Amino acid sequence: MKLISVKLPEALVDGMDELIRRGVYPSRSALLRAAVRDLLRRELWGEEEKGR
16 A cells, blocks of 8 residues: 555544544545545446445
């Protein structure tokens, strides 16, 4: 994997940390990988979200 640095507004980081606290994601890295993957599927590769 490649390491990247990202600056985000504090409110987004707080939201990420809440999802991690709830156990939805194990880490910020895992959450960001899922978010970027889903964005690329939708915007670049044209895949629709399941259930739509």
